[in-house]
Amino acid sequence: MNLEKFTDRAKGFLQSAQTVAIRNSHQRISPTHLLKALLEDDQGMAAGLIQRAGGQVATAQDMVDEALAKIPAVSGGGAQQTPGLDNDAVRVLDSAETIAEKAGDSYVTVERLLVALALASTTPAGQILKEANVDPKALNEAIVELTGGRAATTASAEDAYDAMKKYARDLTQAAKDGKLDPVIGRDEEIRRTVQILARRTKNNPALIGEPGTGKTAIAEGLALRIANGDVPDSLKGRTLMSLDMGALIAGAKYRGEFEERLKAVLDEVKGADGQIILFIDEMHTLIGAGASEGSMDASNLLKPALSRGELHCIGATTLDEYQKYVEKDPALQRRFQSVYIDEPTVEDTISILRGLKEKYELHHGVRITDGALVAAATLSNRYIQNRFLPDKAIDLMDEAASRIRMEVESKPEEIEGLDRRIIQLKIEESALSKETDKAAKDRLKTLREELANLEQQSSELTTRWQNERDKIQAESKLKEDLDHARLELEQAQREGDLAKAGELSYGKIPELEKAIEAASDNNENALLREEVTEDDIAGVVSRATGIPIDRMMEGERKKLLQMEEMLSKRVIGQRQPIEAVSKAVRRARAGLQDPNRPLGSFLFLGPTGVGKTELTKALAEFMFDDDDAMVRIDMSEFMEKHAVARLIGAPPGYVGYDEGGVLTEAVRRRPYQVILFDEVEKAHSDVFNVLLQVLDDGRLTDGQGRVVDFSNTLIILTSNLGSQYLANMEDDQKVADVEPQVMDVVRGHFRPEFLNRLDEIILFHRLAMEHMAPIVEIQIKRVQKLLKDRKIELDLTEAALRWLGRVGYDPVYGARPLKRAVQRYLQDPLADMILRGDVPDGATLKIDEGDGELKMEVA
Numbered sequence: 001m002n003l004e005k006f007t008d009r010a011k012g013f014l015q016s017a018q019t020v021a022i023r024n025s026h027q028r029i030s031p032t033h034l035l036k037a038l039l040e041d042d043q044g045m046a047a048g049l050i051q052r053a054g055g056q057v058a059t060a061q062d063m064v065d066e067a068l069a070k071i072p073a074v075s076g077g078g079a080q081q082t083p084g085l086d087n088d089a090v091r092v093l094d095s096a097e098t099i100a101e102k103a104g105d106s107y108v109t110v111e112r113l114l115v116a117l118a119l120a121s122t123t124p125a126g127q128i129l130k131e132a133n134v135d136p137k138a139l140n141e142a143i144v145e146l147t148g149g150r151a152a153t154t155a156s157a158e159d160a161y162d163a164m165k166k167y168a169r170d171l172t173q174a175a176k177d178g179k180l181d182p183v184i185g186r187d188e189e190i191r192r193t194v195q196i197l198a199r200r201t202k203n204n205p206a207l208i209g210e211p212g213t214g215k216t217a218i219a220e221g222l223a224l225r226i227a228n229g230d231v232p233d234s235l236k237g238r239t240l241m242s243l244d245m246g247a248l249i250a251g252a253k254y255r256g257e258f259e260e261r262l263k264a265v266l267d268e269v270k271g272a273d274g275q276i277i278l279f280i281d282e283m284h285t286l287i288g289a290g291a292s293e294g295s296m297d298a299s300n301l302l303k304p305a306l307s308r309g310e311l312h313c314i315g316a317t318t319l320d321e322y323q324k325y326v327e328k329d330p331a332l333q334r335r336f337q338s339v340y341i342d343e344p345t346v347e348d349t350i351s352i353l354r355g356l357k358e359k360y361e362l363h364h365g366v367r368i369t370d371g372a373l374v375a376a377a378t379l380s381n382r383y384i385q386n387r388f389l390p391d392k393a394i395d396l397m398d399e400a401a402s403r404i405r406m407e408v409e410s411k412p413e414e415i416e417g418l419d420r421r422i423i424q425l426k427i428e429e430s431a432l433s434k435e436t437d438k439a440a441k442d443r444l445k446t447l448r449e450e451l452a453n454l455e456q457q458s459s460e461l462t463t464r465w466q467n468e469r470d471k472i473q474a475e476s477k478l479k480e481d482l483d484h485a486r487l488e489l490e491q492a493q494r495e496g497d498l499a500k501a502g503e504l505s506y507g508k509i510p511e512l513e514k515a516i517e518a519a520s521d522n523n524e525n526a527l528l529r530e531e532v533t534e535d536d537i538a539g540v541v542s543r544a545t546g547i548p549i550d551r552m553m554e555g556e557r558k559k560l561l562q563m564e565e566m567l568s569k570r571v572i573g574q575r576q577p578i579e580a581v582s583k584a585v586r587r588a589r590a591g592l593q594d595p596n597r598p599l600g601s602f603l604f605l606g607p608t609g610v611g612k613t614e615l616t617k618a619l620a621e622f623m624f625d626d627d628d629a630m631v632r633i634d635m636s637e638f639m640e641k642h643a644v645a646r647l648i649g650a651p652p653g654y655v656g657y658d659e660g661g662v663l664t665e666a667v668r669r670r671p672y673q674v675i676l677f678d679e680v681e682k683a684h685s686d687v688f689n690v691l692l693q694v695l696d697d698g699r700l701t702d703g704q705g706r707v708v709d710f711s712n713t714l715i716i717l718t719s720n721l722g723s724q725y726l727a728n729m730e731d732d733q734k735v736a737d738v739e740p741q742v743m744d745v746v747r748g749h750f751r752p753e754f755l756n757r758l759d760e761i762i763l764f765h766r767l768a769m770e771h772m773a774p775i776v777e778i779q780i781k782r783v784q785k786l787l788k789d790r791k792i793e794l795d796l797t798e799a800a801l802r803w804l805g806r807v808g809y810d811p812v813y814g815a816r817p818l819k820r821a822v823q824r825y826l827q828d829p830l831a832d833m834i835l836r837g838d839v840p841d842g843a844t845l846k847i848d849e850g851d852g853e854l855k856m857e858v859a
Contacts, residue, residue, distance in 0.1 A: 005097060006108045009045075013037045013110060021083040025073035028086040031125035032071070035117055036064045038110065046114050052142035055134035063128040088123045092116045111143045164268050164276070167248045167261060168241040171223035171279065178487040183221030184355035185348055186214060189339055190221050193314065196337045197277065198234050201309040206283065206326070207316040209341030212391025214352075215316040218341065219279045222314075228490075239272075240314075242279045245286070245298075262301050270310050283315030284325040287332070299332050306335040349377040349390040353397060362483055364401040365476035366408070368532040373397065375534040379541045382595060383671075385709040400536040404529060408472055412465055418458040425451045472530050475516060482512040547672040547712050548589070560586050563622065570618040570778065571611045572815075573771040577604060577762045581619055584714065584759065597698045601715040601757070603680070605742060606764025607723040609814020616676045616716050623674065630674035631666040635683035644686050649703030657703060664702040672712040680717040681749055688754045695757035717758075721745050739763060767814050772805030775815050779804075779822045783830075790834075793844040795859065803849035825854050 003011065014029075016037035021029045038046035039061050047057045085093070093108075096116035100108045118136045120126040164170075174180050183190075189207075196205040207215040223240045225231050231238075248261055269276045280286065286299040305311035315336055317326065326333050344352065353373040361368055380392040411419075425447055432444040485508050492501040542548055559566070563582040564575075571578060584600030587593045593600075604612040620630040637643065645651070649661035660668075667675070677683075677691075694700050698711035722742030742763060747755065755761070767775075780801075784794050804825065808818025826847070833839045833856065844859040 005100075005106075007110070010108055010110050010113055013041070013113065016040065017089075018083060020068070024068055024071070026068075026071050027074045027083055029083050029089050030071070030086050031088050031092045031117055031120055031123045032064060032067045032128070034089060034092065034113065035060070035125040035128065036068060038114060038117075039064060045110055049111055049114060049139060049142050049146065050129075050132070050134055052145065053134055053138040055129070055138075056132045060128055060132035060134070063131060064125075067124045067128060088120065092120050092123070092125075095119060111139075111146070115139050115143070164241055164265060167265055168243050168278070171220060171240040171242050172226050172238075175220070175223040175227035176491065178483075178490070180220045180224060181217075181359055182355050183214075183217050183224060184352045185344065186218055186221060186341075189218050189341055190225065192339050193218060193222060194231060194235060196339070197312055197314075198232065199309075199337075202307065202335055202337065203309055204306055204311075204313045204315065204336045205339050206322070206336035207314065207339050207341055208319055208322050210343060210388045211318050212388040213341050213343050214390065215341050216281055218339075219281075219314055219316065238275055238277055238312075240277045240279055241269075242281065245280070245282070248298075258298075259301060262298055266301070266305055266311060269312075270305065274312060277312040277314060279314045279316070281316050282321075283336075284317045284321040287325045287329060299329065303331060303335060306332075343388045344390055346377045346381050346389070349381075349393050350374055352390045353377060353393060356394065357397075358483075360397060360401055362476075362479050364405040365472060365479075366401050366404045366530050366532055368397065368401060369534075371534045372400065372532045372537050375537040376400075379537060383541050383545055383547055383712070385671075385707065386668075396537050396540050397532070399540045400532045403540070404532050404536065408469060408530060412461075415458060415461050415465060418454055418461065422451065422454050422458060425454065475530075478512055478516045482509065482516065485509050485512060545671050545712075560589055566622060567615065567618050570621075571615045572774045572778075573767055574611050574615065574764050577602075577611075577615055577764060580760050580762055581615070581714070581716075585619075585623065588712075588714075595698075595711055598695065598710050599712065599714045601695050601759045602717070603746075603755075603758050603761045604716060604718045604764060605722060605746065605761065606720075607766060607812065607814060608720060609816035610764040610767055611815070612718040612764055613676065613678060616674060616718075619714070619716075620674045630676055631663065632676045632678060633663065634678050635680045635687070638683040638687050641684050641686050643684065644690055645703065647687065647690055648700060651703050660704070661702050664700060664706075664708045667700075667708050667710060667713060668702075668706070671709060674714045674716065675710075677715070677717040679719065681719045681721050685751075688751065692754060692757060695754075719746075721749055766811055767809075769805070769809055772809050772815075772818065773801055775818060776801050776804045776808070776822075779819060780826075783822065783827060791842040792834075792839060794847060795844055796847045797849070799849040800847050800854055803854070829854070829856060 003014075006014070013034065014037075017029050017033040020033045020036045020040075021027075026033070039057070041047070050057050050060065092113070093116070096108050096112045099115055099119075100112045103112070105112065115136055117123075117125045118129045118134050118139055121130060171180070193205045193207070197203050207218055209215050219240065219242070222231075226235060226238055226240060229236060243265070248265070249258060265278075269278055286302065302311065302313070306313060313336075326336070350373055353376060354370070357368050357373060376393045376396040377389070380387075380396050381389060384392045429444065429447055429451065432440050432447065435441070435444075485504055489501055489504040489509065492498075492504065563585065564578050567578045567582065568575070580602060581600065584593075584602075588599040604615070606612055616630065616632075617627045621627050623629070633647075638646065645654070645661070647661050647663045649659065649664060650656045659665075663675070667673070690700065694710050694715065698709065700708050700710060702708055722738075722745035725738040725741045725745075743761070746761065780794060780796060787794070804818070804821055807825065808815075808821035810817045830839070830845070839845060839858055846857055846859045848855050
């Protein structure tokens with residue numbers, strides 16, 4: 001006996017037999033222990049062979065357990081020793097070696113061990129197999145059927161047995177069992193695939209398309225057609241198997257193991273004489289798969305069979321991966337015929353969703369309205385740019401249905417609120433019950449009345465919720481029964497069982513449909529929603545992208561209508577710019593803006609310190625409740641030609657290629673925001689070439705070739721061009737008087753095609769003295785905010801406010817000198833007073849003007 005001649009799995013069973021002996025405290029390993037180890041196998045190889053040979057596995061297992069129980073157990077010092085093989089076990093192993101040699105095997109496999117045990121008729125193991133009707137001759141026939149007559153030439157020979165079952169999934173059987181989703185449309189692509197499969201040679205279609213466009217669905221559609229017999233005669237009765245490359249590679253540790261497994265799959269396909277069609281999803285993984293030094297990869301093993309037409313194969317991969325891997329191997333490429341899968345239109349996607357709707361309703365136990373399906377297709381197409389239809393639309397429908405299902409399965413917010421209040425009152429009741437004074441007793445009485453009332457409300461609502469939930473679950477169960485009945489009908493029609501088909505068609509199915517219709521009566525006052533609507537789909541899109549497309553609440557409508565008033569509280573004296581940006585935001589929220597352009601694009605012109613950047617910040621705060629919710633790009637950093645790459649990302653081959661651009665990455669991560677290009681006239685002229693595409697088409701291609709969508713951004717550019725004319729205006733002059741001069745300067749700097757793409761060029765006029773008082777108040781509020789932790793209140797008189805306005809007013813520099821005046825005359829003296837301890841926390845500081853400065857005293 002040479003253990004080196006045993007396969008890895010056979011050696012593993014010898015170790016398992018030793019474990020069985022140790023577990024039962026037996027001193028020696030007998031053939032019975034070997035048989036027990038074989039029958040305990042997780043993969044059931046020995047049990048499968050016994051069944052194929054007409055034996056009774058259960059009988060054998062019971063008898064083995066009885067035989068092991070009769071073997072005397074060893075205790076004491078002998079139990080500590082590792083059990084060795086007894087003479088019968090050694091004879092069985094020698095016999096297995098002889099049987100393997102006669103069969104032409106280089107290694108002793110598990111099935112040869114089983115035959116040797118069956119032939120050892122004088123041992124208890126042999127007697128057990130005989131009584132379980134296991135005949136050695138029938139066993140040998142079952143082995144030939146399992147191995148396909150192949151000799152065991154490697155230590156991992158068993159891995160090649162039943163290769164299709166181990167390494168592939170039967171899509172045709174899955175279609176018959178109703179495990180595949182229906183495939184809607186794609187008739188032209190499926191017809192072309194069938195046409196290629198019917199060729200004499202090179203009959204291998206390659207489905208090529210973007211991710212999520214339905215390549216795998218086409219293979220599943222073909223499986224459904226084969227299952228239903230809806231294919232040409234040449235394909236009827238064929239089996240479509242999906243190859244699992246992961247399972248094929250997993251565990252192939254040693255050189256040659258992977259090739260052996262793949263060869264076994266190919267031999268099984270060839271042996272089926274054209275009855276098996278192999279589907280390889282992500283076919284680019286074939287290239288390089290399993291390759292190591294001195295061995296071939298999977299694609300090279302497939303090529304001969306593909307070109308001879310012995311192997312019918314359908315491949316699927318994306319355009320990028322096809323170009324990157326398959327096109328670089330012309331020998332493999334020529335063996336496949338390309339079938340390009342285009343992204344379906346929105347209308348086609350709606351049809352696909354209508355076909356899938358029932359499966360998703362069944363899974364989630366909710367109803368999906370047709371409006372929700374239309375919304376899923378249209379909104380995903382418009383707002384989700386980096387993915388493809390129908391995949392992204394199906395995801396929206398699935399997630400919205402999942403959300404409604406979670407609401408059905410968990411307690412409504414109303415009941416949870418009542419339960420929390422009840423717990424709070426019970427804690428209070430426990431504390432008050434220990435008190436003896438009259439006020440506490442009165443409070444306890446009131447509290448108990450409130451508690452009883454709340455408990456009654458909670459009980460009534462909980463009962464109502466449970467009844468509604470039970471009703472929804474009962475309806476869901478009826479839908480499951482209907483789906484199962486329809487599947488039975490399909491199987492009965494395929495098998496020609498007309499009696500059963502008639503019973504289902506005219507009896508069970510109509511009854512279930514009536515029951516579902518009766519159960520789905522809407523209750524307007526229901527606690528639970530069981531319908532997915534357009535609003536739910538819009539909510540999913542809003543949460544995923546940050547773009548507010550869900551239905552506006554009354555509060556938001558009111559806020560948008562009062563937008564000018566709210567922005568004017570922060571940006572003083574600039575009515576026209578505020579009106580322009582407010583109209584753009586309202587257009588966007590009402591859904592009336594051009595979907596292929598940004599929400600708005602404005603060039604703000606004016607002298608320094610008049611509120612250009614401040615209006616942009618105010619807009620970001622209005623829309624997102626945060627000043628910093630915008631991308632601010634200081635264009636003085638883009639004065640060099642090469643700096644353009646920083647906006648969109650470096651091209652391939654340059655340092656930082658993988659990092660992406662400042663502008664494109666910000667918008668990819670947050671598609672709905674304000675973008676500020678500050679001091680735009682300082683940028684290099686090539687920067688404007690990049691902006692042309694954004695302003696006109698609302699899109700920009702970054703350094704890695706990804707298209708970034710700008711249609712949900714508000715673009716604001718600020719500039720000081722022509723500001724000298726605005727700053728030097730006379731008090732009685734209007735902005736319109738100097739506008740021609742300012743525009744001449746602007747036209748001299750920017751090219752016409754750039755200016756022509758802007759929605760509006762807005763001139764900010766110089767601040768007048770009357771604008772200073774409200775600006776002073778804004779600055780004081782900011783100082784007050786800094787003092788919030790100390791609870792120090794500032795009380796400025798009208799005289800103090802007017803004085804700060806006069807000191808901080810400069811017609812040339814706008815409001816910026818005021819900020820410095822507040823810092824110099826208010827913040828600096830106040831800091832000294834706080835550090836000296838003159839202003840305690842929580843104090844009110846009265847501030848007045850006197851003798852050309854501010855007088856401060858603690859009130």
